Amino acid sequence: MQVVTGAEMQSIEKEAFAKLGLPSLLVMENAGSRVVEVLKTEYGSMHGKRIHILAGTGNNGGDGLVVARQLLALGARIKVYLVGNQQKLSKDNSTNLKILRKLGVDFSTVEAGQMGKLKFSLGLADLIIDAIFGTGFSGGLDSELESLVSVVNEIRCPLVAIDCPTGVNATSGEVRTTAMQADLTINLGFLKVGCVFYPGQAYAGRNVVVDLGFPLTNEGTRFLLGDHNLSWLPDREPWSHKGSFGHTLVVAGSKTYAGAAFLSAQAVLRGGGGMVTLAVPASISDRFTPDEVILAPLGKTERGTIGVPSLQELLELMEDKDVLAIGPGLTRLPEVIQVVQELLRKWEDPCVIDADALLALDADFLKSVSEDRRRRWIVTPHPGEMARLISSDAQAVNASRLEVSQEFAKAWNVVVVLKGAPTIVAGAENTYINSSGNSGMATAGSGDVLTGLIAALLSQGLDPLKASALGVYVHGKAGDVAGLKGQRGLKASDILQTVQEILS
Structure with a gap:
């Protein structure tokens, strides 16, 4: 529409x-x-x-x-x-x-x-x-x-x-x-x-x-998202196997924010991704119980984050992956941001850049990466994070959500997912406005689920703009279904559990 x-x-x-x-x-x-x-x-x-x-x-x-x-x-x-x-x-x-x-x-x-x-x-x-x-x-x-x-x-x-x-x-x-x-x-x-x-x-x-x-x-060039966009979901042939739906590498988590890593990785699987490897600091690896996620503990740092000791391991992990999702719970330490920039310089395939990883995207760094490579990037800021990216403030971003997201997308040739009510998904040409979601989704971890969900759709073959738009709509729709029990007290894990119902 x-x-x-x-x-x-x-x-x-x-x-x-x-x-x-x-x-x-x-x-x-x-x-x-x-x-x-x-x-x-x-x-x-x-x-x-x-x-x-x-x-x-x-x-x-x-x-x-x-x-x-x-x-x-x-x-x-x-x-x-x-x-x-x-x-x-x-x-x-x-x-x-x-x-x-x-x-x-x-x-x-x-x-x-x-x-x-x-x-x-x-x-x-x-x-x-x-x-x-x-x-x-x-x-x-x-x-x-x-x-x-x-x-x-x-x-x-x-x-x-x-x-x-x-x-x-x-x-x-x-x-x-x-x-x-x-x-x-x-x-x-x-x-x-x-x-x-x-x-x-x-x-x-x-x-x-x-x-x-x-x-x-x-x-x-401006459209409202709705149930009709579910038709974008790629077919799943009867003879498909796990490799048919991609292998996503999630780089996330720290000593303080292990939950962000868990939610993002689980969302990849709930969103239909074939396989997911979760790279986390070794110091928190024992907080993840054995399940379908492939766990990759990384070299330790004193503060329980990824760091320079993790870089070579991460570069090796990237070699056979189809999609990269990076940022949830990493922390904003300079060493972490340095590692993020090194990974993004090397990565050539679709990528979701969220949360703390967005701090790596200063103008000088963006200019250092080719436009062709940035075309496969999806950035998912909330208004405060977008304000930092454009040297503004959250109030100004919210006052011009449509214009801000479109201008950033066109300036840097990336897909922008500007979170909020409503969430805006802007590409170089088309822009989508979300119609799903509710205030109960304003809760810790909700954005981490969205990151994994978008990565899952990328791994199944959708282009960055469609993967972002559909991911945003499904995420909000899942929140609406979970919110039928009550929006007050809704948790990110509740949203995660209803994603499969929306995609079925």
Whole structure:
């Protein structure tokens, strides 16, 4: 499913109007019809229902007025509230308003001093429709609109937003002060970025996408991940053997963080990888019970980490492996980072670089590695780690998650998995936005499971971008299934145990 910004959607529509010669009034009529069809599907017969519509002065308001007229024809009891300066109506909005007036629809103008009366009136509705701004909003709401939003949000009545809830920036998901709390948002044409990025997603409720009655041309590069992406999973032939699904080397763990190594290695197997060798400091090797993972204890260091004494052993371990996953629980010691850089200089195949290993990726080091080799790298930072990579701060990264991940991916020709809500997977060309996962996954070890899962998909033959995107979605989906028992108290090992169910 493609995802666009508000500005992109306006450009797409403009191009379609010019290319196809479509009258804008026809497109508005189509939009209204599609909205009404969704309302009937979601809320049943419209006959006799009291439906109150908040209509702005632009084309989103015009869409709302078309909806009002079509619902009137279905026997609904309609009331329209006009929001904004009525001297500044768009042409199509004005045309539809005149038609509604001739039909005798009940109108009311929203005024700042009448919020108590408005609350009483809206409280009588069975359904409220927000058609004030749609994709045309950015910035903050003025005091009158803030009061209106507060009134609507206090009313216990289903609220449907057309294209984007009032107060949500359709391009970024930003909410400066407050926004309409929709139960359902009907996206026209394509899903809007503001409806899948937080905090906007929290105000959009459930998203539905409808067409506008004609094909829209958009060479999209931004997509929402979903169950349909499970089709990327490679087939497993009946005559396959463990070597068919790759051998992953996981370099992870330290005296303090042995669990990170365990989770990453186990996730490779749960994700369908054929074999996994786990290279850990010898000082913690006795903390791993015998199982399917091939354990490779490395030369000791005083601090219980990998180090220069481990380097030759690691280089030898790399020789017959298909995928490298490096970073979870290694620690940030300079000697560790030095070893990571040496390994990455030698490694030529797909690689997942996570956690402490990300500290090795300073600009000078990245420049020293060929672009062709970096094309097979996947970096998986959380916002704080990404901030270090670009000399910024976590707040700035979160404010521009999409742009930051895309820019880093293009600048260094790597795949970026920027963790968070939602997680962004960016390649040099396409970008994926995750739709799975929950707050219960904000727990120690969750990222280690993701590292192993992505490595597993790489080892089964997926390219770095698809392996990353599918790994992120499956990881979140597994968290959702595990979270059915309760998100509070969810552990990374719970996520690990449900991965197989998602992949089956």
